[in-house]
Amino acid sequence: MFAGDFFAPHQIRLVDIPLEEARVSAEPGEPRILFQPELACLCGSDLLFYEGDYPEYRPHVGQSLHEMVGRVLKSESDRFQPGERVLAVPYEHFGFYERYWVAASRAIPVDPRPPLAQALMAQPLGTVIYALKKLPDILDRDVAVMGQGPMGLLWTASLRNLGARNIIGVDPVAERREVSRQMGATEVLDPGEGNLAEAIAELTEGGADIVIEAVGHREQVLPQCIDACRPGGTILFFGVPTETIDGVPMRRAFLKNLRIVTSVNPDFRRDFPLAMQWIAEKRLDVAPLLTHRYDLAEIGSAFELFHAKRDGAIKVLIDMPQ
Incomplete structure (x- = not known):
């Protein structure tokens, strides 16, 4: 075979x-x-x-x-x-x-x-559903989804279903930003244009309640997630990470009282x-x-x-x- x-x-x-x-x-x-x-x-x-x-x-x-x-x-x-x-x-x-x-x-x-x-x-949607159970109630929350590839788009659609107020899809690929709107994003942003954290803060009155990292790998954007999240907010690191991640501003996350969650192996x-x-x-x-x-x-x-x-x-x- x-x-x-x-x-x-x-x-x-x-x-x-x-x-x-x-x-x-x-x-x-x-x-x-x-x-x-x-x-x-x-x-x-x-x-x-x-x-x-x-x-x-x-x-x-x-x-x-x-x-x-x-x-x-x-x-x-x-x-x-x-x-x-x-x-x-x-x-x-x-x-x-x-x-x-x-x-x-x-x-x-x-x-x-x-x-x-x-x-x-x-199969991919099941991994999103499992991760959603680890987050606070989505209803009326402002959520930024970093990455609008296949998984980020499933996140966007699921967040719409669960009643998020603002869903901000972030991706450098224009075609994916277009599909992001189809899947439920209320706003889409190109991370290469302007200051991303400031743009998200303006859309959410101070920062996203929840930020989903759906990029992972060596291209991970955890530092940008920390900047985009409001004080006391939650980051879900959903993208598959490398063994170690350098350059993450953990003191900034600490001072903002952020909660960082991971997710793997659905039921x-x-x-x-x-x-x-x-x-x-x-x-x-x-x-x-x-x-x-x-x-x-x-x-x-x-x-x-x-x-x-x-x-x-x-x-x-x-x-x-x-």
Whole structure:
């Protein structure tokens, strides 16, 4: 069977391996399903492996895909039957395989009501829902979302649903700022134009109650989040960080009495099913995020487009061979 191999920075090839060599995303003795992906989607955290120069994210064969829906081929669990369509999330992005074993507890049924590509968005949306539970009540709050890539846009839409007063989408890419308004931003800002903290303070009468850092990686903007947040406010660092972050003005955060929160590992019993429900019931429209679709044979081009943020790329889908 095929497996993905990021064999050099920005270079991807398919290699042939036996199923037994694929990373098993389950603990010993845990009921599993043999999962065959049908449709996958690129995520910003996959770029850590694609770029290939993060010491803490050195790619191995089988990395990096983790947002995917597909079919159950075999099941050791009463929860799923062969042929059933599920959303499954592998350990540590080890999902770039033709098929692989994954714990049944790391899968949820796919709701048949929305198009499959939209149902797939329950995976990233579930991570937002989990993080939202860590924040103060959103109703009537002023919120700034740093980064309007796929995750930042899901944040924007979710904040609109939960009743935020002002939702400020911040991104240097003009096309993403346009989609930000579609997803619910009341204002959009280009961080390269003028003083960002002053602009947010003017829009919010002194600073955002909550600031979402949805950039992460080496491009993280935690210092800007500290500047944009009002005294006593909350910062949620949602973007995937590097091992250490230098140059963060922690004394400024300390003096402002800021609360800094992180979020990872949503609940498969609650968060992903709720995200699937939101999408199926059309409480949140994810269609504007789905901008490009490629066959697996073109995955190198898909990653290059996604990495460069070209052609309005937001969510880039990959059709897996069946």
